[in-house]
Amino acid sequence: MATTEAFMVTDNNSNYYSNDYENELCDKSSVTKFGGNFTLVFYSIVVILSVFGNSLIIVILAKFENLKSLTNAFILNLAVSDLFFTTGLPFWAYYHIHGWTLGETACKIVSFVFFVGFYSSGVLLILMTAQRYVAVMYPLSDIMSTTSFYGVLASVIIWAVSILIASPAFVFTKVTDHTYCGYAKSYWSLWGIYQQNGLFAVSSVVFIFCYSQIICRLLRPNAQRKKKNKTLKLIFILLVVFFVGWAPYNVVIFLQSMHYWHQEEVDSKDLVAICETRKPLEYAFYISRNVAVCHCCLNPVFYVFVGVKFKNHLKKILKSWGHNNSSSSSSIRNLPSRLTIISVTSGEEFSM
Secondary structure, three states: OOOOOEEEEEOOOOOOOOHHHHHHHOOOHHHHHHHHHHHHHHHHHHHHHHHHHHHHHHHHHHHHHHHHOOHHHHHHHHHHHHHHHOOHHHHHHHHHHHHHOHHHHHHHHHHHHHHHHHHHHHHHHHHHHHHHHHHHHHOOHHHHHHOOOOHHHHHHHHHHHHHHHHHHHHEEEEEEEEOOEOOOOHHHHHHHHHHHHHHHHHHHHHHHHHHHHHHHHOOOOOOHHHHHHHHHHHHHHHHHHHHHHHHHHHHHHHHHHHHHHHHOOOEHHHHHHHHHHHHHHHHHHHHHHHHEEEHHHHHHHHHHHOOHHHHHHHHHHHHHHHOOOHHHHHHOOOOOOEEEEEOOOOOOOOOO
C-alpha cells in the first residue's frame, strides 16, 4: 500500500492548508496511472500463479502426505498463508486504479487479512530455513522426528503471532478523503513500515547464517560432487530471489518513512518542487512492491516442488487427470507417506 507524505503546507501568510490542497499542488497523475496499470497486469498474473500453485500444494498434502509431520505442517501453513496474502491483491489492484470505494469495513478486513498472510509467510520461511539447517547440521536431532502435537502447537503460535502483529491494520486503518484506505495517523504508518523492515532484517540474518553453514557443510570433501553442485546452485538462486525481491522494497519504504519524521512548514511553491523530487521514489515503490509480491507464487516452486516426492506426486496427479483413471488414483493414495526434502530446503536428502 502506498504511503502518504506528511507536510504542513503554508502560504506566504503562514496559513495552513489541508492535505487536499497538498494533493492539488502535487501532480501525481502520471505516477498514479503508471502504478495502476502496472499493478493490474502484474497482480493478475501473480494471483493466478499463486492460487494454482498453493492450492495444488494443499491437494497434494491432503492426498499423499502425513500432515502430522512438522515439515508438512510448515508447508501446509505456508500455502495457506500465501493464499491469504494473495486474496488482498485484487483489492489493491482495484484500489490503485479507482481509489477505495468499498467502504471502511472492507478496508479494515482486506488490510488485516493481507498483513496476516504477509507476516505469517515471513515467520514460516524463517522457521523452515531453521529446520533445514538443523536437518543438515544435526540430522539425528529429535526435532527431525517431531510430529502431531508440536506441529499443531507451532501452527497455533505462528498464526496467533501473525494475527497479533497485523491487528493494528484492522483497528487503525481508515478511509479518508473517500478514496484513501490506510493508516489515518502517521505513527501507525511508521509502525507498519518498521515492522516490515524488522521482519526482513530477521529473515536476512537467519537466511545468511543458516545457508552459509549449509554451504560450508556441502563443501566438505566427502560430499557427492553432483549433488553438491546442484544444491549450491539452488541455494544461490534462493538467496538471490529473496534479496532481489525484498531488499529494494524494504529500502524504498524505509526512505518513504523518513518523510513522516520531517514535518515542516513549506511554501506552496517549495512543495511543488519537493513533490517533483519525490516522484522517482514513488515509481520505485510501485516497481519494488510488485516484484516483492511475486514471492507468494514463487514459494511453492522453491520450498516444495524441488522435492523429489512432491514432483512425483505432481506427475501422478497429472497422469491420473490425463487418463481419468480412478483405479490408478486409488493405488497412489495407498503409497507410504514419506517426504524427501532436497537441495534448496536442506542441502541433503532426508525422509519424514
